[in-house]
Structure formats: C-alpha cells, structure tokens
Amino acid sequence: MSRLAAMLTGDPDCADDVAADALVALWHRWDRMRRADHPLAYARGVVANMARTRIRAAVRERRRITLFWSHRPERVDAPDVATALDVRRALARLPFRKRACVVLRHALDLSERDTALALGISVGTVKSQTSKGMAQLQDLLGTRTTEELVGRRSR
Structure with missing residues (x-):
C-alpha cells in the first residue's frame, strides 16, 4: 500500500x-x-x-x-511598531476565516474574487466575513485606528 x-x-x-x-x-x-x-x-x-x-x-x-x-507589501520607512503589535493582537482574537479575509483584502489588497479563490470560499462569504471582521477590529482597536490602517477601500 x-x-x-x-x-x-x-x-x-x-x-x-x-x-x-x-x-x-x-x-x-x-x-x-x-x-x-x-x-x-x-x-x-x-x-x-x-x-x-x-x-x-x-x-x-x-x-x-x-x-x-504574489503581492509584495509596500515598503515603509518608519513603521509604527506599537500600532503593528496592537493590530496583530487584535487580529489574533478574530476567528480564522474573518482574520484571513481581512488580511487578504486589506493587508495584501486582494480583490474579493482573489480572496475567495485563495480561501476556497464564495465571494459572498468573503464580503460578509470581511465586513464582520472589520467591525470586530473596530471594536477592538477603535474606529480612528482602523480607518488609518485601512486607509482606502480595497477593490
């Protein structure tokens, strides 16, 4: 065998x-x-x-x-280490699927379709999990910090 x-x-x-x-x-x-x-x-x-x-x-x-x-992160000259650590802690508190959707959509700037392909889920699930994950992050980090981190909406 x-x-x-x-x-x-x-x-x-x-x-x-x-x-x-x-x-x-x-x-x-x-x-x-x-x-x-x-x-x-x-x-x-x-x-x-x-x-x-x-x-x-x-x-x-x-x-x-x-x-x-395939998507390389942008280079930052002087990263805000304290904020990065706060974000990592907050992300660690999210359930896996929400965390994966948020990271792929916002940190790696993947489209909803590419995120769905990467995770093997539907586009609708990506939308809902990203939305719920961002709401949870806003609760954990505060609205101002979350908006600063995301900056703009992804594709």
Missing part, C-alpha cells in the same frame, strides 16, 4: 501517511472489505482515492501560497 501511494503521490513520506490512513479507513469499513469480491482491489482503491485527495489538497495549498506571496 505504501509503495502504491509513493508511486501515486511521488513523495515517500506522504505515501506512508496515506497508507496508514488507508489502513485506518479499511479497519473502520472492515465489513465492506470482507464482503468485497476483490478485497485487495478494494484496498488499492482506498489508497488511490486518499492519494488523490492529498494531491488535490497540496495543489490547493500551493495555489494559496502563490497567491499570497
């Missing part, structure tokens, strides 16, 4: 994980395994499906990373 996964994924370390996960899945579905006409083929199918899922997840992650790093 591990060799099959290695050939499918191209990564021996990932292959061991896929094989182990497949064994656990087969154990949980042992009744199906025993009733299968070809149990070995059934097991190989489980490995192939799990390898496909891992490959797709890796591709999505690479796309997100590429999209994230």
Whole structure:
C-alpha cells in the first residue's frame, strides 16, 4: 500500500501517511472489505482515492501560497511598531476565516474574487466575513485606528 501511494503521490513520506490512513479507513469499513469480491482491489482503491485527495489538497495549498506571496507589501520607512503589535493582537482574537479575509483584502489588497479563490470560499462569504471582521477590529482597536490602517477601500 505504501509503495502504491509513493508511486501515486511521488513523495515517500506522504505515501506512508496515506497508507496508514488507508489502513485506518479499511479497519473502520472492515465489513465492506470482507464482503468485497476483490478485497485487495478494494484496498488499492482506498489508497488511490486518499492519494488523490492529498494531491488535490497540496495543489490547493500551493495555489494559496502563490497567491499570497504574489503581492509584495509596500515598503515603509518608519513603521509604527506599537500600532503593528496592537493590530496583530487584535487580529489574533478574530476567528480564522474573518482574520484571513481581512488580511487578504486589506493587508495584501486582494480583490474579493482573489480572496475567495485563495480561501476556497464564495465571494459572498468573503464580503460578509470581511465586513464582520472589520467591525470586530473596530471594536477592538477603535474606529480612528482602523480607518488609518485601512486607509482606502480595497477593490
């Protein structure tokens, strides 16, 4: 199973994980395994499906990373360290999806569409989560500070 996964994924370390996960899945579905006409083929199918899922997840992650790093932040000569630390603390208090939407939209200046693609969510979800996240940040930081940080509305 591990060799099959290695050939499918191209990564021996990932292959061991896929094989182990497949064994656990087969154990949980042992009744199906025993009733299968070809149990070995059934097991190989489980490995192939799990390898496909891992490959797709890796591709999505690479796309997100590429999209994230494709926009370089603007250079600032004298950053306000205290404000930056306050913003980081406030962002850390936001739930992940709200934080991700706010950061991608305002810190990296991505469009709603690009943010949705990066996070694998709909544009409508990006809009609502960004709005709610900004409102929460305003509560945590104060309206004046939030407006100074955002400056202008993103695309």
